[in-house]
Amino acid sequence: MLEFPKIALTLGDPAGIGPEVVLKALADASTHLMAQITVVGSRSQLVSSYEALRHCTHEPLAEPDQLAILDISLDRQTESQITPGIGNAASGAASFAYLEAAIAQTLAGKFQAIVTGPIAKSAWKAAGHLYPGQTELLAERSGVSRFGMLFVAQSPHSQWVLRTLLATTHIPLRAVPETLSPALLATKLKLLVACLDQDFGLATPRIAIAGLNPHSGEQGQLGREEQDWLIPWLEESRRIYPALHLDGPVPPDTLWVKPGQAWLGGEPLTLAHDAYLALYHDQGLIPVKLLAFDRAVNTTIGLPFVRTSPDHGTAFDIVEQGVARPVSTQEALKLAVQLVRQRGTPLD
Ligand SMILES: NC(=O)C1=CN([C@@H]2O[C@H](COP(=O)(O)OP(=O)(O)OC[C@H]3O[C@@H](n4cnc5c(N)ncnc54)[C@H](O)[C@@H]3O)[C@@H](O)[C@H]2O)C=CC1
Numbered sequence: 454m455l456e457f458p459k460i461a462l463t464l465g466d467p468a469g470i471g472p473e474v475v476l477k478a479l480a481d482a483s484t485h486l487m488a489q490i491t492v493v494g495s496r497s498q499l500v501s502s503y504e505a506l507r508h509c510t511h512e513p514l515a516e517p518d519q520l521a522i523l524d525i526s527l528d529r530q531t532e533s534q535i536t537p538g539i540g541n542a543a544s545g546a547a548s549f550a551y552l553e554a555a556i557a558q559t560l561a562g563k564f565q566a567i568v569t570g571p572i573a574k575s576a577w578k579a580a581g582h583l584y585p586g587q588t589e590l591l592a593e594r595s596g597v598s599r600f601g602m603l604f605v606a607q608s609p610h611s612q613w614v615l616r617t618l619l620a621t622t623h624i625p626l627r628a629v630p631e632t633l634s635p636a637l638l639a640t641k642l643k644l645l646v647a648c649l650d651q652d653f654g655l656a657t658p659r660i661a662i663a664g665l666n667p668h669s670g671e672q673g674q675l676g677r678e679e680q681d682w683l684i685p686w687l688e689e690s691r692r693i694y695p696a697l698h699l700d701g702p703v704p705p706d707t708l709w710v711k712p713g714q715a716w717l718g719g720e721p722l723t724l725a726h727d728a729y730l731a732l733y734h735d736q737g738l739i740p741v742k743l744l745a746f747d748r749a750v751n752t753t754i755g756l757p758f759v760r761t762s763p764d765h766g767t768a769f770d771i772v773e774q775g776v777a778r779p780v781s782t783q784e785a786l787k788l789a790v791q792l793v794r795q796r797g798t799p800l801d
């Protein structure tokens with residue numbers, strides 16, 4: 454059973470590139486050799502994307518008739534308001550319904566992992582669903598209050614794996630300093646340590662923690678968070694986890710030099726860390742997307758099941774042009790399989 458994990462693959466926002474990357478990723482026979490994949494979304498939306506795309510791309514597309522689909526169609530009026538390239542209340546209602554169904558079926562033991570297609574948070578809001586993103590809906594429905602957004606990418610140049618956990622995620626930049634606290638970082642570090650051990654077999658990892666201010670505050674001259682609580686929190690964390698190697702607070706700009714070199718294969722990989730804890734969304738995701746836009750996978754840690762997702766968004770600007778790359782979705786499927794196997798997640 455565990456040789457062939459059962460995965461729910463949601464379409465994401467049907468007005469975005471979700472259907473295209475799903476059709477392209479599932480056209481690759483190797484995907485079906487590693488997992489039993491069920492597409493969760495509207496069959497008619499998938500068929501209409503297929504019809505539009507087969508005239509504008511030479512890349513292989515899976516035929517919808519050949520796929521296992523859990524058909525989640527909405528009422529006719531809502532479906533008719535879904536317009537390729539435009540996220541709106543109808544497309545938000547659809548992508549929300551797909552994810553709700555995938556979560557319910559997974560909690561009922563039908564799937565061991567969910568791979569989510571990209572959604573637009575603004576379309577969810579237009580549909581009346583006030584969540585910062587898919588992560589929070591997954592956590593809420595799973596009854597989990599402690600969870601984290603971890604990005605994982607394996608370098609095609611060196612095979613080195615970049616793992617970046619975000620301490621804060623979808624909040625305004627100006628809310629970051631007041632949201633960060635020793636308690637929040639302790640929660641995120643605990644989740645990260647457990648995940649590195651359980652999911653990646655790293656029992657004594659080396660972890661680098663970013664500073665908040667330029668040059669980590671330059672001893673308080675450029676910001677006080679490091680002196681006031683980040684450095685004391687790190688000292689306490691070293692006492693709590695004596696077997697771990699915790700570096701920080703590393704000046705946020707230079708933090709990414711060694712991972713960049715390890716990614717490109719230019720320096721000994723041992724100089725880089727097993728994981729990076731970034732303090733806010735763009736501090737972590739600018740380097741991840743610069744190095745690995747086509748490969749990085751977003752995974753939610755702390756859930757009772759595996760959840761992965763491509764790192765990119767809905768890309769409304771290129772919908773139905775046939776140019777969307779499916780690599781990040783393929784990597785998300787591969788990582789989901791790897792994590793299910795590693796955890797030994799049983800079905801009901
Ligand atoms: N996993 C998810 O659900 C995510 C959702 N989003 C949402 O997506 C929406 C658009 O966000 P943006 O910041 O514009 O990011 P985006 O990733 O949708 O697009 C950024 C740029 O990259 C290009 N691009 C993205 N994916 C591509 C692919 N697979 N192949 C080729 N080119 C690709 C787009 O055409 C665009 O030029 C927002 O509503 C955002 O909240 C963003 C990131 C992740």
Ligand SMILES: NCC(=O)COP(=O)(O)O
Pocket residue numbers: 572585586587588589738751762
């Ligand atoms: N920047 C990551 C992102 O937007 C994904 O969020 P989520 O929908 O997976 O919570």
